[in-house]
Amino acid sequence: MNSRLDKHHLLLSLVVPVFNEQETIDFFIEKISSVFSQEEQLTVEMIFINDGSTDETLERLIKRQQTDQRIKIVDLSRNFGKEAALTAGLDIASGEVVVPIDVDLQDPPELILEMIQLWREGYEVVLGKRVNRSSDHWLKRVTASWFYRIHNKIASPKLPVNVGDFRLMDRCVVDAIKKLPESHRFMKGLFAWVGFKTACVDYVRPERIAGSTKFNGWKLWNFAIEGLTSFSTAPMRTWIYIGFLVAFPSFIFSIFILFRVLIFGIDVPGYASIMVAVTFLGGLQLIGIGVLGEYLGRTYMESKRRPIFLIRQIY
Template sequence: MTQSIAPETTVKLSLIVPVFNEAETVSLFINSISTVFDKEPLVDLEILFINDGSTDDTLLRLLELQSIDNRIQIIELSRNFGKEAALTAGLQICSGQIIVPIDVDLQDPPQLIPAMITKWREGYEVVLGRRIDRDSDSWAKRSSANLFYRIHNKMTSSKIPENVGDFRLMDKCVVEAIKELPESRRFMKGLFAWVGFKTTYINYSRPQRSAGTSKFNGWKLWNFALEGITSFSTDPLKIWTYLGLTFSAISFLFAIFIALKVIIHGADVPGYASIMVAVTFLGGLQLIGIGILGEYLGRTYIESKRRPVFIIRQIYRGKR
């Protein structure tokens, strides 16, 4: 899509909503969605919940809501595959002309979607929701996120927009392009950025969660960051090559210094402490380098198996 869309044209919108143990929040989410879209007669709405292996009453609550709201479609995965896989499942099955991935905790405000649709009607194929206020996040989370964006964007050619999550509007042509990407280890923010297309932003302040607790912890976020960097850049391997060359040069110069010292002043007994420092330091560098190689090798090994990103247990379709 490259031309603007007439404002009086009815459009089908698919909301992709991954959920994992969110029984407390799904009702609040549907109420908020209804408040927004009951006033939008030109939007044919599909709400696609992806139940990512929830162990609480999330599925039962969704089925109750579906019985009174036929806009709700439920994809139940066979186990917890993770948010990236759940998003992929939603993108594979959605039928909308425009698609919006959105969190169920209402930290991505549904009230912003009509403004996104207006931008899409103007001819944009991607409309990003950009957070300008992250006071709802802890200082550690804000700082680590900013550091990740800086490091990632320094190392990769496809830049991830800062303070932009999965919350965005995408034209169907963008989703079709993403569906053509075959990798099984999927860092969706990177894939969204890699495909490109005509893009604009809408700024918003990120509110607190409506209910429940976040399923991400520090360890998961760390692994998520590693996935993002290793999926789109080989710079860590290059950096280790340069480090190896640098320390080899330093060692060679130090060897020359020792040889000249022995020639001029005679032999001396080397210090035990300096030897131990050198051995442990260089040994540590080698182990880190092996670890980085292992990260890439492990991802190559997983990709080579060509396992599916997700497995669907059942699809519950609303009667429309």
């Protein structure tokens, strides 16, 4: 029998990054209290990582902490981004099982009880998998679909489709992630990279309980680039083939021009054809330099070995 079935008490750490979420905090805490109120064999700690909020998020958390000792607040020195905030939460979490979860309640806390049951059956990672993306607008659904397809074709390991950060992780998984040293972190990729025995729980993602998302199209685009370049060198390698496809027809055309000049005399090229060739090749070169620059920039930033985040205070 799995030893986990014999455990009479379990410490669950909820890792909750927050950035300007003053409108959702009370709803979230009340929901957590409601879901786990009858679980006598389960202790919950809520680790809120305040990622440089400029509204009253921190003040509301401190006020709630005065009457709820399950709340721990990690106040970062500035906004470092959600990936860094997740990393901070995983470093602080002390539970036997750890669950990153969004404060907007789009990740249903009720699902955690089902995840714990699968954990007791021997799974070390239990993913929350969205069965559809009906709560997202059309463009986000399409671009998300493209991202997963492209990433899983060119990168390794493959990302589980329609799975976000919401998942249950055993302590051994969290300890493995904490050993990964990179500064620029794509957490979905790191979660997939460490592996371990995995199960899935399907759910339909509801609308936000309050407030608005802090991700816009530009941030999502940069996030996608971060994911593709973190776990694949294929974008760089692609330019070898693009260069060949451009150079080979140019070589054949130059031979054709040489023979035509030798047979028919001097050929005066047209201005339009020259401009098309120059601008086309110039554009390809700039794109290629941009791809190389992306990887070089990542190498440069990693070489500095700056900390992923800085903590101003822990409450």
